[in-house]
Amino acid sequence: MEGVIKTAFPFIVLSVGILLAFQGVLMMVAYTVLAERKVLGWIQGRIGPNRVGPWGVLQPFADLLKFIFKEDLVPDKSTKFIYFLAPMVALIAALMPIVVYPFGPAITSVDWTFLPFGLGEGIKELPMTIARIDVGVLFVLGITSVGVYGIALAGWSSNNKYSLMGGLRSSAQMISYELAMGASVIGVVMLAGTLDLNGIIYAQQQSPFRWYIIPQFVGFIVFLIAAFAETNRVPFDLPEAETELVAGFHTEYSALKFALFFMAEYVNMFTVSVMCTVLFLGGWYVPGLSHLFEVGSIPYALVSHVAFIGKICAFLFFYIWVRGTLPRFRFDQLMNFGWKFLLPVAIANVIVTIVVVYFLNS
Amino acid sequence: MLTAESSMVGNALFFVFAGLAIACAISMVYHRNPLYSAVSLVGVFIALSCIYVTLAAPFIAAVQILIYAGAIMVLVVFVIMLLNLDEDKPLTRLRYLYAIGAGLGVILLAQTFFIFYAVMRAPNIPVAEDQTAGRTIDIGRAMYSEYLLPVEIVGVLLMMAVIGGVILSRKLTQPQLELVVDNEMERRGEDH
Numbered sequence: 001m002e003g004v005i006k007t008a009f010p011f012i013v014l015s016v017g018i019l020l021a022f023q024g025v026l027m028m029v030a031y032t033v034l035a036e037r038k039v040l041g042w043i044q045g046r047i048g049p050n051r052v053g054p055w056g057v058l059q060p061f062a063d064l065l066k067f068i069f070k071e072d073l074v075p076d077k078s079t080k081f082i083y084f085l086a087p088m089v090a091l092i093a094a095l096m097p098i099v100v101y102p103f104g105p106a107i108t109s110v111d112w113t114f115l116p117f118g119l120g121e122g123i124k125e126l127p128m129t130i131a132r133i134d135v136g137v138l139f140v141l142g143i144t145s146v147g148v149y150g151i152a153l154a155g156w157s158s159n160n161k162y163s164l165m166g167g168l169r170s171s172a173q174m175i176s177y178e179l180a181m182g183a184s185v186i187g188v189v190m191l192a193g194t195l196d197l198n199g200i201i202y203a204q205q206q207s208p209f210r211w212y213i214i215p216q217f218v219g220f221i222v223f224l225i226a227a228f229a230e231t232n233r234v235p236f237d238l239p240e241a242e243t244e245l246v247a248g249f250h251t252e253y254s255a256l257k258f259a260l261f262f263m264a265e266y267v268n269m270f271t272v273s274v275m276c277t278v279l280f281l282g283g284w285y286v287p288g289l290s291h292l293f294e295v296g297s298i299p300y301a302l303v304s305h306v307a308f309i310g311k312i313c314a315f316l317f318f319y320i321w322v323r324g325t326l327p328r329f330r331f332d333q334l335m336n337f338g339w340k341f342l343l344p345v346a347i348a349n350v351i352v353t354i355v356v357v358y359f360l361n362s
Numbered sequence: 363m364l365t366a367e368s369s370m371v372g373n374a375l376f377f378v379f380a381g382l383a384i385a386c387a388i389s390m391v392y393h394r395n396p397l398y399s400a401v402s403l404v405g406v407f408i409a410l411s412c413i414y415v416t417l418a419a420p421f422i423a424a425v426q427i428l429i430y431a432g433a434i435m436v437l438v439v440f441v442i443m444l445l446n447l448d449e450d451k452p453l454t455r456l457r458y459l460y461a462i463g464a465g466l467g468v469i470l471l472a473q474t475f476f477i478f479y480a481v482m483r484a485p486n487i488p489v490a491e492d493q494t495a496g497r498t499i500d501i502g503r504a505m506y507s508e509y510l511l512p513v514e515i516v517g518v519l520l521m522m523a524v525i526g527g528v529i530l531s532r533k534l535t536q537p538q539l540e541l542v543v544d545n546e547m548e549r550r551g552e553d554h
Contacts, residue, residue: 082397135498138424145432149404152436156397156443168443175436195498 002117009119017130021098028309029266030060036320043324070255075159082157087253087260090150094267096143100136101274102198104128104284104305108296128301129198136197137189140275141182144230148174150264151239151249158252166248169331170232170239176338177229177236183346184222187353188212188279201283210287213280218349220280222342227272229338231265234323238331273315277308284308375416383409396442400435407431419496 034049034056041048049056074083106127112120133139148171155167189195191212192203204212213220229236240248250261277283284304293300329337386405393399407430414423505513 079395079397082401085401133420135420135424138421138428142424142428142432145428145436146404146408148432148436149401149439152439152443153397153401164443168440171436171440175433178432 005117006119014130018099021101021103021130022095025095025098025267025270026263028312029263029270030064031057032266032269032316033063033262034059035316036323039317039320040324043321064259067256067259072255072257073252075252077159079157079159082153083252084257086150086154086157087257087264088150089153090147090264091260091267093143093147093150094264094271097140097271097274099130100133100139100197102129102201102278102283102308104301104308106296107298107301109294109298125296127198128305132196132198135195137185137195137200137275137279140271141178141185144268144271145175145178147264147268150261154253154261155249158249160252163249163251166239166251170249173232173236173239173331173334173338174230176335177226177342180222180338180342180346181226181230183343183350184219184226185275185279186350187216187219190350190353190357191215197278197283200278201285204282205285210285211280211282216280216349216353218345219353220276222346222349223276223280225342226338226346227276228319228322229334231268231272233265233269233319235326235328236334238328238334269316269319270312273312273319276315277311281311372416376413379409379412379416383413397439400439400442403438404431404435407435417496421496421498421501 037059038048038056049059052058052062074080106125108125110126112123114120151174152167152171155163155165155170158164188200191207192200194200194203200212204210209215228234232239240250250258253261284307286304286307289300289303289307293303383406386402386409390399390402390406393402407426411423411426411431414420414426
């Protein structure tokens with residue numbers, strides 16, 4: 001009995017962690033939808049939804065009920081299996097990077113020997129990351145490139161010219177800007193010396209600049225622009241523009257399948273906001289916090305976690321702000337910009353970083 | 363966890379991922395619709411990537427997803443979508459192909475049983491978690507010190523492939539309108 005509990009204990013802890021992380025992220029994503037409608041409303045001189053709860057806070061639940069009860073249409077001549085697979089692929093690829101997010105610093109001040117069955121012996125810290133993978137940055141980049149399939153397959157399987165065009169345009173845009181995104185990350189990885197997300201945060205703690213946005217501001221701008229294009233958000237949202245392509249690749253999707261695409265888009269926004277925060281704004285690291293609280297204690301971890309969420313919310317607000325402000329690119333302007341300007345700038349950033357790091361280390 | 367349990371879990375995981383890879387491979391060969399085959403191939407790559415993780419090669423696993431499943435197969439799917447390939451029609455006339463197929467299948471099965479036999483007889487060397495050949499820093503060091511020349515040659519090869527593709531697939535452009543008009547005028551013997 002005790003052996004069974006001992007072997008099952010790490011799985012139980014991991015399951016609880018995964019549950020908490022997914023719940024937290026999905027709730028944040030649901031309220032990002034509401035925040036977008038309210039903030040866009042204020043930018044456009046009106047108030048957003050305010051009927052469903054005080055200030056509209058119950059609006060996401062109303063939206064969810066609406067999506068569940070809508071009529072579920074399936075186009076007649078579509079490829080059925082891929083039609084059902086595409087939104088699942090999009091959402092799975094959007095949600096998977098949650099397991100590597102560094103939500104906070106490890107908690108080392110708690111003595112775990114109070115746990116029964118001797119479960120607490122030998123445990124020195126409680127990490128606030130679900131999976132500490134050595135190649136965290138590559139994992140996130142790889143999973144977001146698998147997300148392209150959801151869109152391409154959705155466009156194809158709807159058996160609709162407009163969906164196909166929207167799907168192909170969107171996937172072409174995503175794979176073009178993935179390169180610039182990856183190249184802009186190389187500078188940060190070179191400064192930090194590791195691909196592990198927690199390692200990058202620790203490296204930012206040690207560096208004299210504290211946050212890598214200061215030495216890598218070019219990389220930051222490139223990453224931000226590429227992130228807008230990756231998530232198909234304004235000003236790069238031609239593939240889903242209503243005036244051009246009806247609704248792009250998700251024209252033929254209704255009810256819950258459309259809700260999956262919708263959620264996938266906002267979770268992608270969340271993912272790139274987290275990457276931006278971790279790579280350029282130091283993740284959960286608040287300079288000077290170690291003077292107030294002891295490193296590894298629970299208050300330190302809590303305040304760092306709240307700071308992390310605050311930085312992510314700042315980026316999400318910036319996304320919504322840009323949506324309310326800028327017009328959209330034409331598709332050929334978009335592709336020219338990605339290949340002929342953004343990628344060379346990212347590579348130039350890498351070269352300059354290499355040269356500077358080499359001369360500083362020699 | 364004790365090593366006995368971890369090797370049991372490791373074995374179970376290997377069989378799960380290997381089974382997934384084999385199922386996706388069979389699906390890829392079976393389907394007539396090329397898009398289903400391409401999606402099954404993506405499933406194979408993802409399963410292989412999981413097996414690489416169990417073999418303590420995280421960098422190769424991540425790069426497999428990033429490059430193979432995320433870039434190469436996306437291009438293959440684009441090609442299938444843009445060319446609008448029809449489903450393969452089943453062959454009706456060449457019956458001797460069935461006999462050849464059965465013979466090759468028997469040979470393949472014999473090879474598989476031989477592999478099982480050889481694996482059962484080989485010593486079982488467990489993979490250590492801190493094996494130092496699969497980490498990013500070791501791969502990077504090897505790439506730029508001992509294997510620098512092969513890396514550069516592969517880079518040139520890839521560039522040759524890209525340039526070749528661009529040249530082979532360009533359309534011969536339409537002659538400009540003035541040239542067309544000039545030629546027509548000459549042919550008619552008039553001056554403009």
